[in-house]
Amino acid sequence: MKDTLPRLIATDFPPLRRGNLEVLQANITLTCNQSCFHCHVASSPKRKEAMTHETLELLLATLDRHPSIHTLDITGGAPELHPEFRWLVKEARSRGITVIDRCNLTILSEPGQEDTAEFLAQHQVKVVASLPCYSAENVNAQRGDGVFDASIVGLQKLNALGYGHEASGLVLDLVYNPLGASLPPPQPALEKAYKEQLKEHFGIVFNDLYTLTNMPIQRFGSTLISKGTFDEYMTLLKANFNSATLPGLMCLNTLSVDYLGQVHDCDFNQQLKLPLGDAKEPVYLKELLDADLSGSPIRIADHCYGCTAGQGSSCGGALVA
Numbered sequence: 001m002k003d004t005l006p007r008l009i010a011t012d013f014p015p016l017r018r019g020n021l022e023v024l025q026a027n028i029t030l031t032c033n034q035s036c037f038h039c040h041v042a043s044s045p046k047r048k049e050a051m052t053h054e055t056l057e058l059l060l061a062t063l064d065r066h067p068s069i070h071t072l073d074i075t076g077g078a079p080e081l082h083p084e085f086r087w088l089v090k091e092a093r094s095r096g097i098t099v100i101d102r103c104n105l106t107i108l109s110e111p112g113q114e115d116t117a118e119f120l121a122q123h124q125v126k127v128v129a130s131l132p133c134y135s136a137e138n139v140n141a142q143r144g145d146g147v148f149d150a151s152i153v154g155l156q157k158l159n160a161l162g163y164g165h166e167a168s169g170l171v172l173d174l175v176y177n178p179l180g181a182s183l184p185p186p187q188p189a190l191e192k193a194y195k196e197q198l199k200e201h202f203g204i205v206f207n208d209l210y211t212l213t214n215m216p217i218q219r220f221g222s223t224l225i226s227k228g229t230f231d232e233y234m235t236l237l238k239a240n241f242n243s244a245t246l247p248g249l250m251c252l253n254t255l256s257v258d259y260l261g262q263v264h265d266c267d268f269n270q271q272l273k274l275p276l277g278d279a280k281e282p283v284y285l286k287e288l289l290d291a292d293l294s295g296s297p298i299r300i301a302d303h304c305y306g307c308t309a310g311q312g313s314s315c316g317g318a319l320v321a
Contacts, residue, residue, distance in 0.1 A: 001218070001222045002222040004216055004218075004222065004230070005274075005301075007234075008216070008217075008272070008303050010302070013302065013308075014243075015298075016252065016300060017297055018251070018277075018293050018295060018296050018297075019252045019294060021253060021254075022068055022253040023073055023254040024063065024066075024069050025255065026051070026073070026074055026075070026256075027051075027257065027270065028050065028051040028088070028259060029047075029050040029081055029082040030048075031048060031049070031078065032047065047077065050082055050083075050259055051082065051261070054261075056087075056088050059088070059092075059285070060088075060091050060095075062285060063097055070098055072088075072097050072099050072100070073315065074100060075102040079101060079102060079103075080101070080103070086119060089101075089119075089123055101120060101125050102130075103120075103127050104130050105130065105131065105150065105151040106147055106150040106151055108158075109150050109154060117157045121161040124169065124170065126171040126173070127158060127170075127171065127172050127173070128173045129155070129173070129175065130174075131151055131155075131175065132175075132179070133176070155172075158172055164205040164206040165205060166207075171207050172206045173206065174194065174209050175209075175212055176212065178214055180214075182236075183240060184212065184310070184311070185211070186311060186318075187210070187317055187318040188321070190209060194206075210317030211313065212313050212315075213237075213306045213310075216234060216302075216303055216306060217268060217272055218271050237306055238305050238309075240309040240310045241305055241309060242311070242320065244319075245307065245308045245312030245320055246308065248319035249312075251265045251269075251298050255293070256269065257285055258270050262275075262282045262285075263283050263284065263288060265277065265299050266307075274299045275299065
């Protein structure tokens with residue numbers, strides 16, 4: 001896989017500084033039952049990296065020592081494949097923390113995961129599920145044959161438990177990624193189309209749709225280099241820079257932790273192995289248990305234009321209307 005960092009490190013992106021820490025995002029494993037083209041983490045069934053119990057304990061210690069943190073955002077890989085995923089969820093929920101599970105939906109039908117949907121509902125975990133299109137053809141092209149049907153089954157399981165129904169309190173949000181090197185369409189209009197199509201054809205309901213821009217890193221960035229279109233895509237991102245998105249960037253209030261316990265300004269910086277802020281060497285979570293990061297510099301590079309192009313993009317979807 002071709003390294004995109006040398007093409008990104010020199011940047012004219014505006015400097016950023018942290019606000020209050022509100023979200024702790026943890027990539028607890030790179031193991032996944034899928035191997036998606038757009039995956040900025042480069043997860044797959046072959047990846048075996050996973051967070052140790054000691055580092056999981058540090059996540060909880062961080063929640064305990066930083067009362068401003070209200071959300072634990074658990075991602076992967078398929079985070080459900082970590083052997084201590086359920087323990088971590090229970091511990092965080094016992095503290096009154098909102099827990100997000102970044103779910104690929106197909107995991108809910110994997111052997112050994114048949115009761116995962118019930119577990120998530122029991123502990124009122126917010127599910128943010130990847131479904132790059134409401135069309136089987138587009139989903140399977142991006143994620144592999146059969147993925148769309150398995151995703152629909154996963155959504156129906158969640159709906160049957162109350163997920164996506166307004167009165168249930170069980171939140172189910174979906175995530176859209178463009179199929180290629182283009183910006184996502186306007187989020188409200190696409191959400192309306194998703195809701196209409198999924199309801200009409202499969203009886204599926206959900207709460208919100210997040211549109212995410214494909215980042216020029218890992219598999220997607222490497223493919224752009226191979227096709228000779230990397231510079232063209234970066235030109236697209238920069239030409240659509242929107243300064244109105246800056247106040248909503250996730251790096252302002254989120255700390256990203258990798259499976260080794262190293263901390264980064266965002267999940268994308270994590271995949272590029274960019275240390276936190278202006279640090280020259282990796283920074284570990286155990287070093288920050290009592291640290292106040294408010295006002296500290298955020299590490300930037302040219303891929304940051306991916307979060308600020310058009311309507312903006314973050315783990316919570318578009319940043320501006």
